[in-house]
Amino acid sequence: MKQYIFNIHDVVLLMTAAECLLLAVFQSILPTRARHDGRLLSAFLLIIAVASACTLILWNDQFSLAPWFEQTLLPYLLYSALLLKGPAIYLYVCSLTQRKLTLDRRLAIHLLPALLGLACIAVFGISSSDLRLATDTEQSLPTLAIEFIWDLASLVPFVYAAASLVQIRRYRIALKDEYSHYSEVELTWLSALAWGVFISWGWTMVVHVVAKFSSDIVADYMGIADNYLAFILINAFFAYSLTYAHQLLDTKPEEETHETVSEEAPSEPAITKVRHAMDVDKIYLKKNLNLEQFSERIDLPPKEVSGVINKHFGTNFFEFVNSYRVEAAKTLLADPEKADMTVLDVLLESGFNSKSAFHRFFSRLVGMSPTEYRKQALAAEASS
Structure with missing residues (x-):
């Protein structure tokens, strides 16, 4: 038996999904994870796990699941994950840089892109097969709807990544306003991760645009590179969350670290x-x-x-x-x-x-x- 179910690129997606699940479980048992940032990071990891798993199932031809799942449910899961990962990372950054972030109803506005994408899937009855053939030249209404939700899934995370960078910049300015000196280590790490997300999801958007005007081979190789970037990013997030994230909300002026009271x-x-x-x-x-x-x-x-x-x-x-x-x-x-x-x-x-x-x-x-x-x-x- 020499037929392979997964190639090396599929293994990267599989490892990304598995690692995200394990890290989400690990995050939930950390003693410092009772705060909102711990919950939001776990949610982000679970969302990436779902996106990676659904992407693997959608494009892998070597195995199949139940038709009702693969054709009907899969598009909903995939687009929910793709359109929620942006809000998840943005709210995670906000939870680290805002001392009093409350998870209330006002934050439901961040669900609107996902709801819009899911509404398109429901209205036009889009299946997994439709998603794979979204680049067909026939400009029918369902095809335009598929292109629209693919565009949305590429653009929305990139916009939220940019918003995360803006939020970190505001936080840095606020620290400079209030303190003459403060610890830069944790904030530098968070900035580096936000830039990593921005570059990775920016690359995703470039891949999506190039796929419209280039050959399938070029688009496939660029998409594979995108999967590798996501895998590297998840490992960086774990290293950061384990080492620095729990200290960020406690970032104080460096001088105050000496203020141990006898x-x-x-x-x-x-x-x-x-x-x-x-x-x-x-x-x-x-x-x-x-x-x-x-x-x-x-x-x-x-x-x-x-x-x-x-x-x-x-x-x-x-x-x-x-x-x-x-x-x-x-x-x-x-x-x-x-x-x-x-x-x-x-x-x-x-x-x-x-x-x-x-x-x-x-x-x-x-x-x-x-x-x-x-x-x-x-x-x-x-x-x-």
């Missing part, structure tokens, strides 16, 4: 030094101030400074410094002689180096925007 209460001389640096020396006016620079300025170890701020003042280093900056901004905003200063001038004069960080901290600590505070303060000064 059991002993801070000494009075240390408290006096910290208070003097803030109240008299106004060290908070220095932009991009970090814990090491602060500690060096007052000649105390970073650990001791961290203990003073945590134990005595009941906050962390960045909240402590920015609360002083907000008070300095309030003084400038309430001074009639400084009424010609712009809000940008005020935030820079107060020690902030980012407009968004200034507005975020000011609104949180004062309960109103800087502009509203200035209007009220100047009005109260005028009436008095």
Whole structure:
């Protein structure tokens, strides 16, 4: 018996599906996977497993399944997976870069592309045989519908991959706005994976376009390369999720990693030094101030400074410094002689180096925007 059911390219698809299933199970038992990101990664892996398995069944001629499954159910499973993998990866990235992502009804909007594709299959009664012959030249309505859902299955994941890159960029900007230094390792890994998804699904879209205008042989080889890219990508996702993903939501400024609080209460001389640096020396006016620079300025170890701020003042280093900056901004905003200063001038004069960080901290600590505070303060000064 020398007839082979699978060739090496089919084996790659089979391994991708099997590995995704195993990784999804593995993800579910990890202790850090109670969060949304763990569930979404498992969902993404299961979706890729379904897409790989359905692709294998659709294009492999050496074995067959029950006709009702292979001809009727398979198109629904395949297009559900192809049109849901984009939203899955996007929501996974959002769960890592947004601290309060909630899986509520609003996210159902991401199901619309999949529902549109499935509606086309149902309306036109598209079978697996129809999908394989989608490149026929006869431009009948069912053929146009098949081409449409193939176009949709190629374009939608690519768009979501691009949206994931935009989300990561926004998260990086937010970190820069709020912190002067932060750990880049986890974020760099996530960016690399998002770029990998973007390139892989971009290649899928190129393969789809080329298949319309080239020979079947060229399209087959490009499609095979696409399957290999997917296999490599899944392995990279597993390495990332196992090593770095659980740390991303805890990404904090590098300085805060030193803020381990000792059991002993801070000494009075240390408290006096910290208070003097803030109240008299106004060290908070220095932009991009970090814990090491602060500690060096007052000649105390970073650990001791961290203990003073945590134990005595009941906050962390960045909240402590920015609360002083907000008070300095309030003084400038309430001074009639400084009424010609712009809000940008005020935030820079107060020690902030980012407009968004200034507005975020000011609104949180004062309960109103800087502009509203200035209007009220100047009005109260005028009436008095």
